Amino acid sequence: MDIPRLNANLEPGLYIVATPIGNLSDLSPRASAILAGVALIACEDSRVTAKLLQHIGVKRPMMPYHDHNADRVRPGLIERMRSEAIALVSDAGTPLISDPGYKLVRDARAAGVTVTTIPGPCAAIAALTLAGLPSDRFLFMGFLPPKQKARADTIAEVAAVRATLIFYESGPRLAATLGALAEGLGDREAGVAREISKRFEECLTDSLSALAARYAEAPPKGEIVIVVAPPGEAPAPNADDADAALAEALTRLPPAKAAGEIARKFGLDRKELYARAMAMKDGD
Incomplete structure (x- = not known):
C-alpha cells in the first residue's frame, strides 16, 4: 500500500485515528500516513494494531492503553505528547466510542496539548x-x-x-x-x-x-x-388525566406555576391550563 507523504515530522500532540471495523482497505490514506509518522501508537491490543500496521507496511512503537492500565499510563503519555506525536487507536472503529479514550483527550486538552482527529469508520x-x-x-x-x-x-x-x-x-x-x-x-x-x-x-x-x-x-x-426504531406517535393526552394532574399541582403550587408544569408534562397550551387552574381555584 502506498502511503501518502505528510510533513517529515508531525507536530507534537495527540492524533485520534479511526481504524477499520472489518475491511482493512477502509483505512484512509491520511490515517495511514499519520500512523506511519507518529512516534508512538497507544492501542487497545498491540496484536490487533500490529496486523493493521503490517497491512500498510510500516512498523511503529506501540503501548497498550485500555481500561485496566489507562489511569497508570495516561500521565506518561500526556508528558510525551508535549514533544512527540502520539496516535490513539482502538481495536476497530473510532476511538472514544465505548472505550476509555475520552479521558486521554480530556487530560491532553487540560495540559495544553494539541488534539487532532482523523475521522473514519464507526460501527x-x-x-x-x-x-x-x-x-x-x-x-x-x-x-x-x-x-x-x-x-x-x-x-x-x-x-x-x-x-x-x-x-x-x-x-x-x-x-x-x-x-x-x-x-x-x-x-x-x-x-x-x-x-x-x-x-x-x-x-x-x-x-x-x-x-x-x-x-x-x-x-x-x-x-x-x-x-x-423510535416509539410511535404518543397518544393525545387525556383531558381527565390532565385535570387530575393539574388539581394535584395546585395543592403545592400557585396557578401560574401549576399550569406551566402540566403544560410541559402533557404538551398542552399553558394559557388554557392557567384558565382551567383559576376555575378550579374559584370552585374551591
Whole structure:
C-alpha cells in the first residue's frame, strides 16, 4: 500500500485515528500516513494494531492503553505528547466510542496539548445506515449492563426518547438483550447488523421479539450493533388525566406555576391550563 507523504515530522500532540471495523482497505490514506509518522501508537491490543500496521507496511512503537492500565499510563503519555506525536487507536472503529479514550483527550486538552482527529469508520453509524430506520435523531447507548435489573433500568430510562436507539452487543448475549428491549420498549422494529464491511456483512430487520427468537436458536459470533426504531406517535393526552394532574399541582403550587408544569408534562397550551387552574381555584 502506498502511503501518502505528510510533513517529515508531525507536530507534537495527540492524533485520534479511526481504524477499520472489518475491511482493512477502509483505512484512509491520511490515517495511514499519520500512523506511519507518529512516534508512538497507544492501542487497545498491540496484536490487533500490529496486523493493521503490517497491512500498510510500516512498523511503529506501540503501548497498550485500555481500561485496566489507562489511569497508570495516561500521565506518561500526556508528558510525551508535549514533544512527540502520539496516535490513539482502538481495536476497530473510532476511538472514544465505548472505550476509555475520552479521558486521554480530556487530560491532553487540560495540559495544553494539541488534539487532532482523523475521522473514519464507526460501527454505530455504519449500522444506522444499513438498518433503514429513521436517522435524523439517534441516541448511542453503547453496551447495556449485563445484570438483568440494571439492564432493565437503563432501557426504561430511554423508553420515551423519540429517537432511534443504537446499542453494541456480543453474540452470546444478543437474544437476551433483544428480548429485554422488546419487554422494556415494546415490540418495535429493529435491525441487527453484524460483520460490517466484511465479506458476510448482514443487517436483518424485523420486530424485536422476532429477532430475539431468531438469534435464540442460533447465536452469532463477534460483536453486534442493534438499531431500534423510535416509539410511535404518543397518544393525545387525556383531558381527565390532565385535570387530575393539574388539581394535584395546585395543592403545592400557585396557578401560574401549576399550569406551566402540566403544560410541559402533557404538551398542552399553558394559557388554557392557567384558565382551567383559576376555575378550579374559584370552585374551591
